[in-house]
Amino acid sequence: MDFLTQIINGLSTGGMYALVAIGYTMVYGIAKMINFAHGEIIMVGAYIAYLVTSVLGMPMIVSVLISIAGCALLGVVTEKIAYKPLRNSSSLAVLITAIGVSYLLQNLFLILFGSAARTFPAYMPSGSLSIFGAQITYVSLLSLCLTGICTGLLLLFINKTKLGKAMRAVSEDKGAAELMGINVNTTISMTFAIGSGLGAIAGIIYGMSYSLINPYLGAMLGIKAFIAAVLGGIGSVPGAMVGGLIIGVAEAFTISYISSAFSDAVVFGILIFILLVKPAGLFGKNVREKV
């Protein structure tokens, strides 16, 4: 059952994309900006986990928690330093700053760790399960479970808690939310923290699936996850989840049935197609332009 194996492989890569795409989508929903540096935050997450386990010799659960906390902090700090001063300026200025932040993190890690790949610690046994004849590695199983759990918890948080309500209010209308007594700054910081924390989990899944990490890993992962967010409808969390899974499966099929050289081209093809046919994405709302 090669077909089933490919689908499950695709879903597990897609789960990783989905976690990153949720970060993009949440930040876009609240701050109306594309956080170009999100891919680099994932890279930082993978490196923190690598450092804590391989250098300090901590167990897996500690390094995962430190990595999530570190990324969340990094996300909040970048927002405070780089994006907050530009909150009311043109989208071009914000975009250029975000590119600058992304470039800064990437090159900082290049200088600190060099461009050579590091071996990511093996948190999971490398064997695989056989389900209905399909071979599934433990890592892909874990990736799928983690994605499901994280998305579920996040949806509960957004829809059921008071803080989640505040987030939805800010994404709807920043000014009105502020008048209703919602602290917009805290809400934006929290969004960056949650998105970056999910990014850290994605970074760890990346490290476990490919077992090698380098400072460039965030760039391509970030772009693909962004495409997933656009495909699902930017601003929508379930959309990002579905988009990520679709991109993952499409990529797995291209690699196994066509050629691995074209996997990126197919993903970009999906982006161009969706932007032409349904720019709002699968789950997005059509926003009418107001004068």
Added chain:
Amino acid sequence: MKKKQIQQFILSFVIALVIYGALMFAMSAGILDNYWSGILIMACINVVLATSLNLASGYLGQLTLGHAGFMSVGAYVSAILSIYFQMPFIVSLIVGAIAACIIGILIGIPTLRLKGDYLCIITLAFNEIIRVIMLNLNITNGAKGLMGIPMNTDFTTGFMSVAVTIYVIYSIVKSRHGRAIISIREDETASELAGIPTAYYKILAFAISAFFAGLAGGLYAHYMGMLVPKTFDYNKSVEILVMVVLGGLGNLKGSVIAAIVMTILPEYLRAFSEYRMLLYAVVLIAAMIMKEKNVMPRIKAKFAKKRHEEVSEQ
């Protein structure tokens, strides 16, 4: 008004001629050695790149991260024409630029209907696709690189290209079309309501920008004598963007000066070359935040006030 324009044109022409003559004299008299004349040619190429990106990003207000992609199209097409078809240098340069322009239009038609953020990602994606294609084609010799390109680019062709680029872009910006392009940057909805065909002007500016990027690519190919796809990656696009941002978005003079400075300065800072990219990143962030906080105008106002006080004291 017309007379003034002609006077201005003649004046700029004379200034360009004087600069060209002085540099040519310095080169032939041996004041500038081969190393420096090479840097001057690279400066010319960078000026063409920066001014052309400024048209799309500064005047039109659409951030593109695929300028290195257009450059690589121009570079490879012109190099292949020179090597395999023995075309004259000028012909292959122009055909390379036209090829980049056509690719620019093909990319622009579907994407320019969208908002800036999407355009940025699509052009970035396109840059990567072009690089992957160049890596996998036989005619480009893949990662090993295309060798044996006749090294025809000299300072004269570089300088001529700069002059033509600046002249064309300056004339467009100062014309009715330029005002239409700038109005799209300021408020797209309003300019569309005022009857400006925004889609047409977006694609026009994008195509011209791609054309000159292709020209710069052709110059680069015939200056280096060999091409590898790795040259034209994301980093190159960001480098060009840094030139434009540093010089000022929508400021041609600034782009020219920034491009020259950013070509010459790294030669002096070779010891710090690994920190160069880090510096670029800091420049991007700082430039945007300083602009938002009005740092430069405030400093200028302070100086102006001081001078004013000094004058009044006297």
